[in-house]
Amino acid sequence: MRRLPSLFLSHGSPMMALEPSPARDFLAGLSARLPRPRAILVVSAHHDAQFEGGRATVTASSAPPTIHDFSNFPQALFDMRYPAPGDPALAQRTVDLLAAQGLAVAADPDRGLDHGAWVPLSLVYPKADIPVVQLSIASHASPEWHYALGRALAPLRDEGVLLIGSGSITHNLRALFSARLPIDAPAPAWVTDFTDWVAGHMAANAVDDVLHAVERAPHGRDNHPTMDHILPLFVAMGAGTEADGLHAARLHASTTYGLLAMDVYAFGEGAARL
Template identity: 85%
Template sequence: MRRLPSLFLSHGSPMMALEPSPARDFLAGLGTRLPRPRAILVVSAHHDAAQEGGRATVTASPRPPTIHDFGGFPDALFAMRYPAPGDPALARRIAERLTAHGLAVTVDAERGLDHGAWVPLSLLYPDADIPVVQLSIASHAPPEWHYALGQALAPLRDDGVLIVGSGSITHNLRAYFSARPPIDAPAAPWVTAFTDWIADRMAANAVDDLLHAVERAPHGRDNHPTPDHILPLFVAMGAGAQADGLHARRLHDSVTYAVLAMDAYAFGAEQ
């Protein structure tokens, strides 16, 4: 089986499931450009171990429900379901791998798929016929912990598992709600400065800079007042890293609502 890349996808607003945008069009075509995975592992910014006892949590429901973990959106969004099967055996394998690498992990047989998982997957794989497992971030843990998490998971790529970090390359909701710009508003300069820096550091294979982007990049804290939406990037980087570098490829860049950049990256030698 061909080795899959690991991916980082910016999932933006839940309304991406319904509203036209360049990012939506990109995700709707991405699934056909990838080798079909046997299963998908999503590390979502909306599944945070810091809120669940402090341990990494992997989902093991055979039929994970669709979680509508948001409010104030149209009824059509709440009516959406993503009935992909789970994969309890894969969840146990993930837990065993992480435990063997000294990373504490809990298996949750009840939790479903939050919108960081099902919104982008509903565009990539609309038939919902590929098993999906979720793994939490831990917002109280440093970037290096998340990178190591990805490294521990990397061998799954050789077994047909698509590893997806789902967050946002920029995520300042206060800036959005203070102005409420339209979806196609031009990017704020402080957003572009940050994403351009990320792209440059990716091209330079500057892993340490990237792990500390919030501190080192222009407007890092403006774009990430909290770390949750950038942490899945570090997991994807770790999962795709090779001995000779990240082999990062910027698959997409656009901006919605002036402040939510929708960049997507692939990592790994074979893409």
């Protein structure tokens, strides 16, 4: 079986499921560039183990419900469902891999898929016919912990599992709500300086710098007042790191509402050919 890459998707606003945008168009065509996985493991910024006892949590339902974890959006968004099956066996495999590396993890038989998982997946795999398991971040834990989480899960890439980190390469909601920019507004320099710095250090295989981009990159804290939406990037990096480095490829770069950068990355040998 061909080794799959790992991916980082910027999921932006839940409205990406309904509103036209370059990022939406890109995600809608992404599956055609990938080998079809047998299952998907998504690490979502909206599933945070900090609030669940401080350990990683993996969904173990055979039929995970669609979670509408947002408010003040059109009814059409609340009417959407993503009825992908779960994969309890993959959930247990995930638990075993993480536990073998000394990482605290628990299975949750009831939790469903939040919008960080189902919104982008509804575009990439709209038929919802591939089993999906979701894994939490732990926003109180370090970037290195999340990178180690990904490294522990790397064997799944050889087992037909597509590992996806779903967050946002920039995520300052206070600035977003204050600015109230149109969806196609150009990005200001404080956004593009950060995303270009990350892209450059990815290309240079500077893993430690990327793990500490919020402290080291220009306007890092402006783009990430909290760490939750960049942590899935580090898991995807860890899962996709090969013996000779990241092999990072920036597959897409655009912005929505000026301030939400929608970068998509692939990691692993062959990522640049996607």
